[in-house]
Amino acid sequence: GAGVSQSPSNKVTEKGKDVELRCDPISGHTALYWYRQSLGQGLEFLIYFQGNSAPDKSGLPSDRFSAERTGGSVSTLTIQRTQQEDSAVYLCASSLDGESSSYEQYFGPGTRLTVT
Amino acid sequence: AQTVTQSQPEMSVQEAETVTLSCTYDTSENNYYLFWYKQPPSRQMILVIRQEAYKQQNATENRFSVNFQKAAKSFSLKISDSQLGDTAMYFCAFISAGGTSYGKLTFGQGTILTVHP
Numbered sequence: 001g002a003g004v005s006q007s008p009s010n011k012v013t014e015k016g017k018d019v020e021l022r023c024d025p026i027s028g029h030t031a032l033y034w035y036r037q038s039l040g041q042g043l044e045f046l047i048y049f050q051g052n053s054a055p056d057k058s059g060l061p062s063d064r065f066s067a068e069r070t071g072g073s074v075s076t077l078t079i080q081r082t083q084q085e086d087s088a089v090y091l092c093a094s095s096l097d098g099e100s101s102s103y104e105q106y107f108g109p110g111t112r113l114t115v116t
Numbered sequence: 117a118q119t120v121t122q123s124q125p126e127m128s129v130q131e132a133e134t135v136t137l138s139c140t141y142d143t144s145e146n147n148y149y150l151f152w153y154k155q156p157p158s159r160q161m162i163l164v165i166r167q168e169a170y171k172q173q174n175a176t177e178n179r180f181s182v183n184f185q186k187a188a189k190s191f192s193l194k195i196s197d198s199q200l201g202d203t204a205m206y207f208c209a210f211i212s213a214g215g216t217s218y219g220k221l222t223f224g225q226g227t228i229l230t231v232h233p
Contacts, residue, residue: 031219033219033220033221035221042223042224042225042226043207043221043223043226045220045221045222048219048220050219056219056220059220089159091159091161093161093221103149103166103211103213104151104163104166105163105221106163107153107160107161107162108160109158109159109160110159110160112159
């Protein structure tokens with residue numbers, strides 16, 4: 001079946017603009033995760049959605065970052081007033097169930113964000 | 117908080133040979149899972165192998181196997197019969213089966229593996 005998809009693949013934006021990154025998880029997966037991959041910080045957890053529960057936002061670096069998940073499926077990560085330090089690859093992952101014994105997360109191809 | 121350390125920024129190996137990538141971690145938890153992910157230049161993170169902490173037997177997936185030493189908090193990946201397609205960045209990752217870090221993968225810094233013909 002189809003894997004996790006993300007759009008756009010690449011995004012270049014000017015400092016101060018808002019951007020939206022989209023993630024389509026694997027059908028039937030109830031858990032969805034956002035991570036950020038940058039040269040200086042490596043791979044960092046951002047936010048985790050599990051079913052209808054309140055999301056775990058503990059990894060969001062500032063209040064300029066927000067995410068939502070509509071209908072328990074598609075998720076959008078929004079970065080407001082982008083800064084150059086936001087430049088990174090944003091990875092989305094999904095898993096069958098965040099509480100399952102496998103804990104295996106399947107990743108999308110990522111969105112490379114460049115803030116000029 | 118959990119930490120994962122990969123002390124080898126880069127490794128290289130000749131095609132058909134064996135290579136071992138190192139990973140150590142630190143946690144106070146007893147119930148967790150460890151993973152190795154592969155990230156080729158295409159950026160797509162691919163799960164290579166998984167190990168449950170409560171299992172003593174080392175996981176094996178075809179040419180990939182792990183050496184899991186729970187007491188030493190060590191989790192190395194052995195790639196046998198290396199192939200050119202194994203060239204990628206490899207990440208060691210930890211996930212708790214409970215506690216405050218539930219659901220979050222903690223990654224090491226990564227090891228760039230190059231397989232030479």
